[in-house]
Amino acid sequence: MKSREAIFANIRKSLRVSNDDRLRHETVAARIEQHPRNLIPARGQKPDRERLELFLEMVESAKASIVLLETKDDIPAEVAAYLRSKNLPQSIRHGDDERLSLIPWAKERTLEVTKGASDGAQLASVSYSFGAVAESGTLVMVSGADNPTTLNFLPDHHLVVVDERDIAGDYESVWDRIRVSFGANKMPRAVNWITGPSRSGDIEQTHLLGAHGPRSLHVLVVRNS
């Protein structure tokens, strides 16, 4: 505690301010409470159809793959086809998210579906994203039993379902939705923005996919959810 007091005393001394200055307290409290938006680039500010097109373009430029599906019933066939195309066993793992449990997985007879977090032994996982941002082709994942964080990072292949109506133009709109779902100044334990598959540029600045996280990322946009 001694260092805490010393640090605060030194900050105030250097700034030549006193802790009793009411105006400063009000300024800080107001900014946090009102969380004003700063400049937002025009790129993502588009009507629905164009926003979706931008999202497709940005996801692909981040080296992920993406498909549009009419309904959730199309998901099992798409997942099975993806696994086949990558020569993977017909096996996926997902969390407790009801939207994933209600998918008619049984339509794919050979597809094995397990539930829970990852311990590193799974090759492919399926998550449902909380939202997405067209501006940069980013998925916004929130932690919890519904979509365990380890499923985002440990399997080699990450398949993510996102509802078209959850694709926002900018990050700020997703923050507002998180405020509605989790409380004014609250956050889930982890929020993961994911933009493309894992990569590294540390060997001679050559960008290589598949560092510690998934080697590939496949996005499934559901148009009518």
Added chain:
Amino acid sequence: MTQAVNSPQFNQNARKALDDSYLQKALARSEKGFIERRKAAVEKLPEYDALRDSARDLKDHILAHLDLYLEAYEKNVIASGGHVHWAANAEEANEIILNICQRLNAKSVAKGKSMISEETGLNTYLEARGIKPIETDLGEYIIQLRGETPSHLIAPALHVTKEQIEADFRRAHTDLPPERNLDEPTSLLAEARAMLRDKFLSAEVGITGANFLIAETGSSVIVTNEGNGDLTQTLAKAHIVISSIEKVVPTREDAATFLRLLARTASGTDLSVYTTFSTGARREGDPDGPLEYHVVLLDNGRSNMLGGKFQEMLRCIRCGACMNHCPVFHAVGGHAYGWVYPGPMGAVLTPSLVGVEKGGQLPNASTFCGRCEEVCPVRIPLPKLMRNWREREFERHLQPASVRYGLGIWAMFAKRPVLYRRATALAMKLLRLLGGKGRLRSLPLASGWTRHRDFPAPQGETFQTLWKKRDASR
């Protein structure tokens, strides 16, 4: 226990770096890539410059209210089940982390990339006390195997060639078949991935840095392309964040503004692959995540920088663009700077944190070309700040006598225009006499120049004479 300071030897370090053929090869390769990628990303965002202005103003606002934003941040970390520890200096930060590790009987800790932990010398400290730190960022892993420190903020192994990495892996990974093929960078990456997987899963503690801390929610933010920091903090029993105090931002909206600038400026992408916001420990019902969440907030001299001539340096978001665009950095690399932070930002920050006596050489390592300021996402006037240090170094009589003496003579001439013009005209004639139409191989008092390149003999009149003639002829 702070990282040792080797900055007073900058001149010797630089000379060694210029003679290091591996380093020169690595530096030559990196220069173009960084500059071109940033340029392309910036051109695709018309609002980039306006974003820089708002980021600069926002940082100034934060620094002017730093005490209050830190209080709000602390309150919200605690409210979300985390712990906040305050460290005035490097020793305190290391001790706090050691205590947590010992309480949890940690044998190894996985580490995400953190420059603050480089500043405190955390790895050496933990290792000396029987706890094995494992760097998980590929670049950091490579330099840990080599027993080196990072030479760049975001590309710590910038100075290492592919062939050197292969040799390091063969030396360190002795359990693998010696005849395996490691010619391709992809096989090196795959090997590192496989080696580190088990280490992530077995480390009891995960330590990461923070790019930002959000006061509104008590969250810490990291950005990675590899996903290493994310595995580090998700799989361990405890997640320890080590950060300096100036990383706090008011709200999630403010974090978004900085994130729009960070990756674009650093690596030329819209965003890093993973931007992770962590708030507290595992919640009820969570199937994964750390059981404990700690934040260690380090001052280490930063609070002294507020309100003074170097406050603007605290706006830095550690993108590395200033060094990517620095001709001096590209000639000598990061290690020559002799401490944790290289390039122009290091030349300003190092003397602020370790003192001008030890760091004063660094602000001299600049041509003042101004590219660093031009590309800085938060518009830090780096040349001006380096000039402030040079002045302070001069005031405190820290330069060698020859430099002070030389400056004194130059000033005597510069303040007397007539004398200056006559003396330069005379010197030119003399040089032309010595060099004829060609170049001078050596020159008294200028061996620092002629050791590495010839000095062109002047071929006409002085600039001032030419200018005068040009004016007269118009």
